[in-house]
Amino acid sequence: MKSLQKNPFIFSNLNNIKSISRLKNYFKGDDIFKLVNALFASSIFLLLGLMVYELIKGSWLSIQTFGLNFIVGTKWDPAVSKVFGALPLILGTLVTSTIALLIGIPISLGVGLALSEYLPKKIGFIVSFFVELLAAVPSVIYGLWGIFVLIPFLRHHVYPYLQIVFGFIPLFSGTIYGGGVLTGGIVLAIMIIPTVSAVMRDLFSIVPISQREAIIALGATKWETTKIVISYARSGVIGAVILGLGRAVGETMAITMVIGNKFQIWPSSLFDAWYTMAAIIANELLEATYDLYISALINIGLILLFVTLIINILARLIVWRTLKLTRGIARE
């Protein structure tokens, strides 16, 4: 919009020309319009400020009562002793998100590469569309599908074999319920794949064509060329991974429906039920009957807000920096 600003017709010093005071009125609309737009646009400051304020205010009672013990406490007992500790929930969120990343990132990397390097452009366009549809499916439908399709499938056709092969490791022993930590991680992985692979596709497709040409000219195979492309977009890929982590940490409905919702410090195996921060808010906020209980749940929301804020700001900065750097070089 720089060229508009320099337009002498609009920004000439109208104050010096008294004879065209009518013109000044004519342009008054501009100031009003800009002001109104700026006010609406600035409401984001108010909104985010209010969000942080409300969550801190709502969790103040819990912060005062438990302090840091809320984060390291391992007991969640709303009924009798009224003690709340969120450590098992934090661990549950971390572990399920890590499983989601371990499964989801290699697949996303493959999808990103397929879309930008391997598939012909026209087919890539159609497949991209399907991947984006996957991102549009609501979380609760993933949950529904998880309960009635994925869980029976995993329980009968996957987990028994996993147990036969890896059963000697304690992680894979124990009763198979179907739902549980591993199932939660798998559902989360399915949900982060569309987001992460779309970012990866964008990152790979802006790697300058000259990079590929140079390595191909040296006689490299397709995969060796692809390795150069990946290493070129390396830091952006890390950003995309962190972005996926942000999504996995905040995911609520699907994980609530498949993880089993059992409050315990550590599950006996990957097939055991567990709990996450988002899931406990969804399950208990409606049923919380007294102030301290509500406050503890809002406190979990506050922790979740700060964790995701840090994750997202970090990821955006990395992805944004890579895109900018790469574009800068491509222009030269």
Added chain:
Amino acid sequence: MDYYKLRIVKNRLMQFLVYLALFSALVPLFSILYEVVVKSFSAINIEFFIKPTPTVGEIGGGVANAIQGTLITIGFASLIGVPIGLMSGIFLSEYSESKLSISIRFLHDVLSGVPSIVIGVFAYALITRSIGFSVTAAAFALAVIMIPIVTRTTEEALKLVPMSIREAAIALGIPRWKTIITVVLSSAKRSIITGILLSIARIAGESAPVLVTMGFWRWWFAGLNRPVANLALNIFVFAMSPFENWITLAWGSAFVLILLILGISIATRVFTKGRC
């Protein structure tokens, strides 16, 4: 020579793995679409669209009240979210020389990364605690989710309008605000509407913020300070229930929801030929 063969084998192997990854990423999509269509087959009939949620033990019943409630909630949320998003988008695109716009753009990115359950807790703390579980609180939460999406798509849409069109309007002596409203906005109309529709598709499927701000409601709309039924939330409640009848209704609701959401996504894609 052996090293050469190794490279060829490695190349083939990696190509296979890349396509395998793509295949395994797309399997869930087709599985979900297939299961939703097949399992909702017995749920979809006329009763499904004209009857409200059945009581426990009742046979039949439908989701008419949930469709009504979802439309009311979306409409209310759009009334708050669309104007704010639209104006913010105009500001970011047309006055991008302003220093304010860098931080506003960044905060919109930040807001779009906040999990919807946290936004639900925010609306709960701000509104539900004072006026009770209500459609107002839910609409507010959904509006907050909508704002960054509408802002971003509006900004992108306006930036695609060529500068020469603006310059031509200004050369005719039209003030800048009138140029923006009559020339710039109207030539980007299509993509802006697309953005709004996409944000509506997104909030139609949101259930976590709806759950904590108004909870499950089995009846019809009863005022803005009372809850309404919601399709996405119905799926959650029905799916977790032990009643066969409700589970069938969950699949039916999923079908309606997926038809709405994928319909909007596909329609906008065809509409704008992938430019958005």
